[in-house]
Amino acid sequence: MKKFLYRNVKRLVRLYFTLRTVDWIKFWRLHSKDADVVVFMRPEFKSIFKDSFEPDIVLIGVIVKMGLPLRVYTGNKYGQFYDKTIVYNASYLFNEHKFQNYSSFQAYVMKQLEYQGNKVYPRADEIVLWENKEYMYNKFIELGIKHPETRIFHSYEDFKKANLQFPLLIKEAHSHASEGVFKVNDAADAEKLLTGKRFKENNRVIIAQQLLNMRRDLRVTVLNDEIILHYSRTNPSKEWKPTSTSHGSGVDFVTFPEKWRQYFLDNNRKLNLKSGGYDYAWQDDDLETEPICLEVSPTYQPNPTYDVTGKKYTYGEWKKKLLFKDSWDEAYVKCYFDIRYKLFESYFKQDSTKQ
Numbered sequence: 001m002k003k004f005l006y007r008n009v010k011r012l013v014r015l016y017f018t019l020r021t022v023d024w025i026k027f028w029r030l031h032s033k034d035a036d037v038v039v040f041m042r043p044e045f046k047s048i049f050k051d052s053f054e055p056d057i058v059l060i061g062v063i064v065k066m067g068l069p070l071r072v073y074t075g076n077k078y079g080q081f082y083d084k085t086i087v088y089n090a091s092y093l094f095n096e097h098k099f100q101n102y103s104s105f106q107a108y109v110m111k112q113l114e115y116q117g118n119k120v121y122p123r124a125d126e127i128v129l130w131e132n133k134e135y136m137y138n139k140f141i142e143l144g145i146k147h148p149e150t151r152i153f154h155s156y157e158d159f160k161k162a163n164l165q166f167p168l169l170i171k172e173a174h175s176h177a178s179e180g181v182f183k184v185n186d187a188a189d190a191e192k193l194l195t196g197k198r199f200k201e202n203n204r205v206i207i208a209q210q211l212l213n214m215r216r217d218l219r220v221t222v223l224n225d226e227i228i229l230h231y232s233r234t235n236p237s238k239e240w241k242p243t244s245t246s247h248g249s250g251v252d253f254v255t256f257p258e259k260w261r262q263y264f265l266d267n268n269r270k271l272n273l274k275s276g277g278y279d280y281a282w283q284d285d286d287l288e289t290e291p292i293c294l295e296v297s298p299t300y301q302p303n304p305t306y307d308v309t310g311k312k313y314t315y316g317e318w319k320k321k322l323l324f325k326d327s328w329d330e331a332y333v334k335c336y337f338d339i340r341y342k343l344f345e346s347y348f349k350q351d352s353t354k355q
Helices: 002-019 024-030 045-049 053-065 102-115 133-143 156-161 187-194 197-202 258-271 315-320 328-354
Strands: 037-040 070-073 085-087 119-121 150-153 168-171 181-184 206-210 216-223 227-234 250-252 275-281 292-297
Touching (some): 024 053, 053 070, 053 328, 102 119, 133 150, 156 206, 168 187, 216 328, 227 328, 258 275, 315 328
Parallel strands (some): 037 085
Antiparallel strands (some): 150 206, 168 206, 216 227, 275 292
């Protein structure tokens, strides 16, 4: 209960900073039912606690700052819209029918809206990469993007017949951050995981992946053929574990392998993404070898730059602190808003040049 209260008080602090990203007086001047720009927003109260409400408020703030008349639509009758510009955030809450492949379902809805003459941002072919690992790895194979050796199976029996070498990683097809990633050391570990009720209910495929010898990865955020943010995360343990800051990894915002800059940009072009958050690693952490793309997402939560030199806490500890002044939450909201503003400004500029 204490952790629950702490986490949600911290979320309310972040919500305070999020609400400040909107010029609400200007919003009411610009808001119109007949506006060409429509912001899809989920109205459920639970969205406040599902990482959906904050991005939607930020998106409203972005459109208001751009000075564009807008309509905020909180319903679910999406088929009524024709010849509009629709902006939205990826969200589980769009998946009212509880499809397992919620990313493909959301992409399908956006594809239908595009068919009806709407301009949709992000595009349907971008959002389909959101938390959709089966599609993502097949796309990597199609485009020749180097990634860990990956096999996709449609049954546990097929997985067993493959006689794969252990240890390896099992990834859930629809998951984010370090969730849904499991290290299995042997066949017994694999059987216990893959025949378990939870895994079988949540997955129709089994994604088995080579376990790299790595203790460090690099997050590269690309927007408009430019790397706008990068940081490496280092696992301090000798044993493999996810490199997310929640697992205690150190963060370095300075060091960057310049020789691979163009390589990263080329991969983004291959995927035809306006923006993407990429995780790269190197076998044996050898930066002279070709980078290996672990994952990519068209929508992501950035870690804001922060120097912990001389501090009595790590970046991960700062991220968890319940602070108001000089807090991770305030820095995160600012960083996220700035990135989203650049992204949607780019969408609209691209649109105007085509006319």
